[in-house]
Amino acid sequence: MSATLLEVENVHGYYGKSHILQGVTLEVREGEVVTLLGRNGAGKTSTVKSISGLLAPRTGRVRFAGTEISGWQPHQIAQLGLALVPENRGIFGLLSVEENLRIAARKRSPWSIKDVYTIFPRLEERRRNGGGQLSGGEQQMLAIARALVNAPKLLMLDEPVEGLAPVIVEEIVAQLKQIRATGIPILLIEQNLAVCTELADRHYILELGRVVYNGTHDEFAADEITKDRYLGVNAH
Amino acid sequence: MIYLFQLVNGIGLGMLYFLLAVGLSIIFGLLHFVNFAHGAFYLLGAYLAYDMIERGLNFWAGLVLAPLVVAALAALTEIVLLRRIYHLPHTFHILVTVGLALMVQELVIILWGPVGGNVSPPEALSGVVMLGDFIYPQYRLFVIVFTMVLALGLWWLLEGTRLGAVVRAGSESTDMVSLLGIDILKVNTAVFALGAGLAGLAGSLAAPIRGVEPFMGVEALGIAFVVVVIGGMGSYTGALVAGLLVGIVQSIMTTLWPEGARLMIYLGMGLVILTMPRGLLGRA
Numbered sequence: 001m002s003a004t005l006l007e008v009e010n011v012h013g014y015y016g017k018s019h020i021l022q023g024v025t026l027e028v029r030e031g032e033v034v035t036l037l038g039r040n041g042a043g044k045t046s047t048v049k050s051i052s053g054l055l056a057p058r059t060g061r062v063r064f065a066g067t068e069i070s071g072w073q074p075h076q077i078a079q080l081g082l083a084l085v086p087e088n089r090g091i092f093g094l095l096s097v098e099e100n101l102r103i104a105a106r107k108r109s110p111w112s113i114k115d116v117y118t119i120f121p122r123l124e125e126r127r128r129n130g131g132g133q134l135s136g137g138e139q140q141m142l143a144i145a146r147a148l149v150n151a152p153k154l155l156m157l158d159e160p161v162e163g164l165a166p167v168i169v170e171e172i173v174a175q176l177k178q179i180r181a182t183g184i185p186i187l188l189i190e191q192n193l194a195v196c197t198e199l200a201d202r203h204y205i206l207e208l209g210r211v212v213y214n215g216t217h218d219e220f221a222a223d224e225i226t227k228d229r230y231l232g233v234n235a236h
Numbered sequence: 237m238i239y240l241f242q243l244v245n246g247i248g249l250g251m252l253y254f255l256l257a258v259g260l261s262i263i264f265g266l267l268h269f270v271n272f273a274h275g276a277f278y279l280l281g282a283y284l285a286y287d288m289i290e291r292g293l294n295f296w297a298g299l300v301l302a303p304l305v306v307a308a309l310a311a312l313t314e315i316v317l318l319r320r321i322y323h324l325p326h327t328f329h330i331l332v333t334v335g336l337a338l339m340v341q342e343l344v345i346i347l348w349g350p351v352g353g354n355v356s357p358p359e360a361l362s363g364v365v366m367l368g369d370f371i372y373p374q375y376r377l378f379v380i381v382f383t384m385v386l387a388l389g390l391w392w393l394l395e396g397t398r399l400g401a402v403v404r405a406g407s408e409s410t411d412m413v414s415l416l417g418i419d420i421l422k423v424n425t426a427v428f429a430l431g432a433g434l435a436g437l438a439g440s441l442a443a444p445i446r447g448v449e450p451f452m453g454v455e456a457l458g459i460a461f462v463v464v465v466i467g468g469m470g471s472y473t474g475a476l477v478a479g480l481l482v483g484i485v486q487s488i489m490t491t492l493w494p495e496g497a498r499l500m501i502y503l504g505m506g507l508v509i510l511t512m513p514r515g516l517l518g519r520a
C-alpha cells in the first residue's frame with residue numbers, strides 16, 4: 001500500500017453557529033483516485049473547503065505530506081500543492097482564457113500552459129476569449145487546466161461534470177483519465193455514479209457531515225444496499 | 237482661439253484628475269473599500285514636494301520622492317488599520333477614513349501652517365511656449381506629456397502584466413485568487429499603495445500650478461469622487477475619460493461662466509447617477 005498523502009482526522013466545521021462537519025475522517029494515498037459521495041447538503045463541499053482553508057476546521061486535523069495544515073491560510077495551503085477546483089469553477093470572467101492560466105502558472109509545475117492546451121484543445125482555440133464567454137464545459141476544463149499549471153500534488157475536484165451535457169461529460173471524463181494516468185492523486189466529489197465507476201479506486205460516503213461508508217471500488221460496486229441507503233439510487 | 241487654449245488647459249487638468257481618481261477607482265474595484273482619505277494622499281504629496289523643494293532638494297528628486305513617501309505611508313496605514321475594516325459595512329469605511337483625512341489635514345496645518353505656499357516649477361521648464369497666439373507655460377505642457385506617458389504605463393501594468401491580471405481577478409473573487417496560492421493581502425497592500433502614490437504624484441505635479449494649502453485635499457476628494465462616479469467604479473478607462481471630461485468642462489467654463497464651473501460638474505455627476513448608475517464605463 002502506498003504512502004498517505006492527505007489525512008483528514010475528525011474535522012469539525014461550522015458556518016457561524018451551524019455545526020456542519022461533525023468529525024470527518026478520510027485519507028488519500030499517493031496515486032489514488034478517491035471519490036466523496038453523498039446527497040446534496042451532506043457536507044462534501046464543506047469538507048474540501050476545510051481542507052483548502054476556506055472553512056478553517058474548528059477542531060480536528062488536516063495533514064498533507066506529513067505537514068499539519070489546519071489553520072493555515074488558503075494561499076499557503078495552495079502553495080503546498082493542494083489544488084481545489086471549486087464547485088462554481090471560479091473562472092475569472094474579466095480575464096482571457098490565457099490570463100486565467102497565466103496567473104496560476106508556476107515554473108515548478110509538471111504541466112506547462114502548452115501541456116494543458118494539449119489535454120484541452122478547446123482552450124487553445126479560445127485562448128483570447130474572455131473567461132465569461134466560455135460554455136459551462138469549457139469553464140470546467142479551464143478550471144481543471146488552471147489547477148494543473150498551479151503545480152498541484154493533489155487535485156480536489158468538486159462536481160466537475162455537474163450540469164453538463166452528456167457529450168461534454170464524456171470528453172471531460174476522458175481528460176480526467178489522461179490526468180489520472182500521470183499518477184497525480186485526485187479527491188473527486190461526484191454525484192454521477194457512472195463517472196465514479198470509471199475513475200475511482202476508493203469511495204467515501206458522507207452523510208450529515210460524517211463519513212458513513214468507506215470501501216474499495218469493487219466492494220462498493222457490489223454493495224447495492226449501501227448505494228440504496230445513502231445515495232438513494234439504483235446503480236447500474 | 238481662447239477655446240483651444242482652454243482645451244489644452246482642460247486636458248492638463250483632466251490628466252491630473254485622472255491620476256488622482258484612478259487609484260480610488262481601482263481600490264474600490266478590488267477591495268470594495270470607500271476611501272475618504274484619498275484626498276489626504278493628494279494633499280500629502282503636494283506638501284511633501286513643497287517641503288522638499290523648500291529645503292533645497294532638486295525639483296525632480298522631490299517629484300519622485302514625495303509620492304514614494306506617500307505610497308509607503310499608505311502601505312503602512314493599510315497594514316496596520318485599513319485591512320481590519322474591509323469586511324465592515326461602507327459606513328465604517330467612511331467614518332474611519334474621514335477621521336484619517338482630518339488628522340492628516342490638521343497635521344499639515346501644525347507642520348506647515350494654515351496659509352499654504354507656492355512652488356516654483358523647475359528652471360528648465362519655467363519658460364513659455366507659443367500656442368498660436370497664446371503663450372503657454374512649459375511646465376503645464378510637461379504635465380500633459382508626463383501624465384500621458386504615465387497613463388500608458390499604468391494601462392500596461394493593469395492589462396499586460398501578471399500583477400494587473402491578479403488585480404482584475406481579485407476584483408471578481410478574492411477566494412479564488414487565494415486558492416491559486418496568491419497572497420491576496422499583499423496584493424491589496426500593493427494596490428492601495430499604488431493608488432495612494434498616484435494621488436500623491438497628482439498633488440506633487442499640481443503644486444507648481446496651483447500652490448499648496450491645507451484644504452486642497454478636501455477639494456481633490458470631491459473631484460476624485462465625481463470622476464469615479466461619472467467614469468464608473470473600478471474602471472481605468474472610465475477614470476481616464478471622466479477625468480478628461482471634467483477637466484475640459486471645468487476649464488472651458490472658466491471662460492464662459494466661471495461661477496458655474498463647479499455647478500456644471502456636480503450637475504453632470506447627478507445626471508450620470510440618474511441615467512446610468514454604473515457610470516459611463518462601469519461594469520456590473
Ligand SMILES: Nc1ncnc2c1ncn2[C@@H]1O[C@H](COP(=O)(O)OP(=O)(O)O)[C@@H](O)[C@H]1O
Binds near residue numbers: 018020039046047
Ligand atoms: N456558506 C454557508 N453558510 C451556511 N451554511 C452553509 C453554507 N454552505 C453550506 N452550508 C450548509 O452546509 C451543509 C453542507 O453543505 P455542502 O458542504 O455544500 O454540501 P454538499 O456539497 O455535500 O452538497 C448544507 O446543509 C448547507 O446548507
Ligand SMILES: [Mg+2]
Binds near residue numbers: 044045046087
Ligand atoms: Mg457541494
